[in-house]
Amino acid sequence: MVSEEYCEVRLIRRPAGRVEVDDFVVVTNPLPVPAAGEVLVRNTWQSVDPALRMRLDERTPRGYLPPIPVGGVLGGLAIGEVVESRASGFVPGDIVQHVHGYREFAAVPADGETLGGAGALTKLDVSVAPIRHFLGPLGSAGLTAYAALVRIAELRNSDTVWVSAAAGAVGGLAVQIARLRGNRVIGTAGSPEKAAHVRDVLGAYAAFDYHDVDLVAVLDDLVPDGVDVYIDNVGGAHLEAALNVLRPHGRVALVGAVAAYDGIPPQGPANLFQAVARSLTLKGFRVGDHVDLVEQMRTEVAAHIANGGLHVDETIYRGINSAPQAIVAMLRGETLGKTLVEL
Amino acid sequence: MVSEEYCEVRLIRRPAGRVEVDDFVVVTNPLPVPAAGEVLVRNTWQSVDPALRMRLDERTPRGYLPPIPVGGVLGGLAIGEVVESRASGFVPGDIVQHVHGYREFAAVPADGETLGGAGALTKLDVSVAPIRHFLGPLGSAGLTAYAALVRIAELRNSDTVWVSAAAGAVGGLAVQIARLRGNRVIGTAGSPEKAAHVRDVLGAYAAFDYHDVDLVAVLDDLVPDGVDVYIDNVGGAHLEAALNVLRPHGRVALVGAVAAYDGIPPQGPANLFQAVARSLTLKGFRVGDHVDLVEQMRTEVAAHIANGGLHVDETIYRGINSAPQAIVAMLRGETLGKTLVEL
Numbered sequence: 057m058v059s060e061e062y063c064e065v066r067l068i069r070r071p072a073g074r075v076e077v078d079d080f081v082v083v084t085n086p087l088p089v090p091a092a093g094e095v096l097v098r099n100t101w102q103s104v105d106p107a108l109r110m111r112l113d114e115r116t117p118r119g120y121l122p123p124i125p126v127g128g129v130l131g132g133l134a135i136g137e138v139v140e141s142r143a144s145g146f147v148p149g150d151i152v153q154h155v156h157g158y159r160e161f162a163a164v165p166a167d168g169e170t171l172g173g174a175g176a177l178t179k180l181d182v183s184v185a186p187i188r189h190f191l192g193p194l195g196s197a198g199l200t201a202y203a204a205l206v207r208i209a210e211l212r213n214s215d216t217v218w219v220s221a222a223a224g225a226v227g228g229l230a231v232q233i234a235r236l237r238g239n240r241v242i243g244t245a246g247s248p249e250k251a252a253h254v255r256d257v258l259g260a261y262a263a264f265d266y267h268d269v270d271l272v273a274v275l276d277d278l279v280p281d282g283v284d285v286y287i288d289n290v291g292g293a294h295l296e297a298a299l300n301v302l303r304p305h306g307r308v309a310l311v312g313a314v315a316a317y318d319g320i321p322p323q324g325p326a327n328l329f330q331a332v333a334r335s336l337t338l339k340g341f342r343v344g345d346h347v348d349l350v351e352q353m354r355t356e357v358a359a360h361i362a363n364g365g366l367h368v369d370e371t372i373y374r375g376i377n378s379a380p381q382a383i384v385a386m387l388r389g390e391t392l393g394k395t396l397v398e399l
Numbered sequence: 400m401v402s403e404e405y406c407e408v409r410l411i412r413r414p415a416g417r418v419e420v421d422d423f424v425v426v427t428n429p430l431p432v433p434a435a436g437e438v439l440v441r442n443t444w445q446s447v448d449p450a451l452r453m454r455l456d457e458r459t460p461r462g463y464l465p466p467i468p469v470g471g472v473l474g475g476l477a478i479g480e481v482v483e484s485r486a487s488g489f490v491p492g493d494i495v496q497h498v499h500g501y502r503e504f505a506a507v508p509a510d511g512e513t514l515g516g517a518g519a520l521t522k523l524d525v526s527v528a529p530i531r532h533f534l535g536p537l538g539s540a541g542l543t544a545y546a547a548l549v550r551i552a553e554l555r556n557s558d559t560v561w562v563s564a565a566a567g568a569v570g571g572l573a574v575q576i577a578r579l580r581g582n583r584v585i586g587t588a589g590s591p592e593k594a595a596h597v598r599d600v601l602g603a604y605a606a607f608d609y610h611d612v613d614l615v616a617v618l619d620d621l622v623p624d625g626v627d628v629y630i631d632n633v634g635g636a637h638l639e640a641a642l643n644v645l646r647p648h649g650r651v652a653l654v655g656a657v658a659a660y661d662g663i664p665p666q667g668p669a670n671l672f673q674a675v676a677r678s679l680t681l682k683g684f685r686v687g688d689h690v691d692l693v694e695q696m697r698t699e700v701a702a703h704i705a706n707g708g709l710h711v712d713e714t715i716y717r718g719i720n721s722a723p724q725a726i727v728a729m730l731r732g733e734t735l736g737k738t739l740v741e742l
Binding site for chain 2: 110116117118119120291295296300303304310311312323324325326327328329330331332333334335336337338339340341342345
């Protein structure tokens with residue numbers, strides 16, 4: 057029995073600086089009717105991602121996803137159950153992922169939009185792992201961490217790896233995937249407690265709170281020979297420090313720039329000449345360009361989850377009314393691992 | 400007949416900001432006596448390179464060449480004639496290149512230091528081209544431009560290329576090598592006259608003076624589809640503009656950061672997130688890592704010089720006493736093409 061109404065999260069004003077809960081409103085709508093080629097999905101899990109922040113501004117970077125209009129419903133990866141299908145290949149009961157998140161029900165076209173190549177309407181194999189993991193370690197967070205290490209940074213056995221935001225959804229997986237491949241990993245995180253978690257639970261060789269320290273001095277002390285690979289989830293001062301501690305031919309995977317997401321003006325590294333002096337490579341990427349790696353990633357990561365080698369951190373909020381709070385907490389660094397809303 | 404004395408250029412004070420002629424002094428010394436394994440070279444051509452600027456400061460980037468001590472002789476690529484040899488493989492009359500520049504005579508070890516892999520004592524084939532070209536289009540300037548395009552930026556036929564400092568030693572060659580390979584090239588330069596030269600003589604599709612313009616707006620207008628490859632000889636605002644106009648999967652070869660060389664504090668690009676949004680790659684390199692390309696480069700470039708397809712720009716100063724002036728003029732952008740001192 058499907059109810060006649062559902063709730064969705066809309067943007068009601070553009071954040072002036074940091075995002076506030078009151079920038080959003082939860083609105084009740086009549087249930088959508090799927091058109092031909094669409095399925096009606098009852099969403100059960102919502103992925104809460106830092107990248108959403110940029111789409112709340114009036115302009116997004118060129119070539120990036122467009123801004124969410126004021127008054128418009130938010131979007132993002134979600135998982136749900138097909139309750140009605142007018143698209144071939146899908147039947148009621150199918151568990152699917154798609155990009156029409158932040159709403160309890162969605163009419164999803166079978167061949168519709170994606171988020172830069174990721175999140176096409178896809179059936180998920182519920183036997184592999186808890187289904188929410190397809191939004192985390194077996195989904196875009198896992199693929200981002202995996203592609204950053206394996207393809208973008210071309211990780212080698214002997215590499216020393218530094219991961220920033222190492223207690224975050226992508227960072228925590230990058231730490232563990234690299235560690236499980238035998239690499240020495242340094243993690244930085246936003247509190248002493250998170251740093252301890254990265255070291256003691258996620259298995260980093262060392263981890264520390266980046267606040268009030270000289271990043272270069274601490275890294276020099278921990279790994280005097282320098283760093284080969286830096287997985288940059290942060291930008292700003294972290295990237296500047298990385299340019300100083302990277303060894304010749306070091307590689308940076310530019311995953312995100314969380315420091316700049318929440319209304320803080322981004323700061324560029326003033327020492328980019330280091331990249332010339334030591335033949336460094338900085339490579340930005342969008343996970344949607346690397347969906348060809350998803351099966352390989354899932355095989356490797358699912359095996360580690362199954363044998364207990366990989367720890368899955370999650371911060372789960374309950375109910376669509378908690379989604380604004382989940383977004384705010386995630387952007388302020390108050391969540392651990394993958395931030396999810398169970399709808 | 401070899402004279403008993405020679406002159407060399409020493410640093411007498413570290414520049415406070417912009418380099419001044421009075422930061423240097425030309426000193427007369429007794430002729431050096433080559434030790435076993437060394438050759439005595441009478442230098443005839445001195446290469447004047449932007450990279451020297453960094454070695455005049457008290458500190459250089461990690462992994463880069465060390466600073467020149469106050470009171471010490473400058474160093475850099477030079478060409479000369481062997482007048483006495485105590486090293487096997489070299490005889491008087493050989494024309495050689497080495498890194499003991501800024502002096503009229505030098506005792507050069509046959510297996511001595513290089514500048515980051517470039518400039519080992521090497522005999523040159525005088526039949527190929529005017530010998531000074533081995534400091535320019537057939538030397539490190541040519542190899543830098545060639546490696547930047549072919550290896551670092553992985554130039555493809557259909558790429559639109561933007562070259563900054565396009566009237567400079569490296570930039571002018573990058574413009575022409577790319578143009579001769581059939582690519583559409585945009586050049587920026589430091590004056591309307593230089594821009595006209597880049598367009599009319601070097602054959603760029605378009606070129607303009609970067610002063611007092613909105614780089615992104617002009618580039619958008621010239622190449623609405625964007626740029627695939629940016630050869631960055633400048634850093635600063637140029638790199639920031641490039642991040643905005645590069646197409647998805649665009650590539651930046653970080654050659655230098657002239658803007659930061661002459662005492663102007665470097666400025667990092669505040670929009671590095673563009674690299675994430677459009678999967679851009681920024682790659683720094685030092686030419687010394689790419690000496691394996693030198694024969695391939697010389698074959699291609701020498702053929703174009705011989706058939707008139709490639710124009711060689713040079714600004715030549717005469718006599719070692721003019722070397723300080725040559726350095727200052729080159730750093731201020733007052734020279735065209737390769738800056739040389741004929742000794």
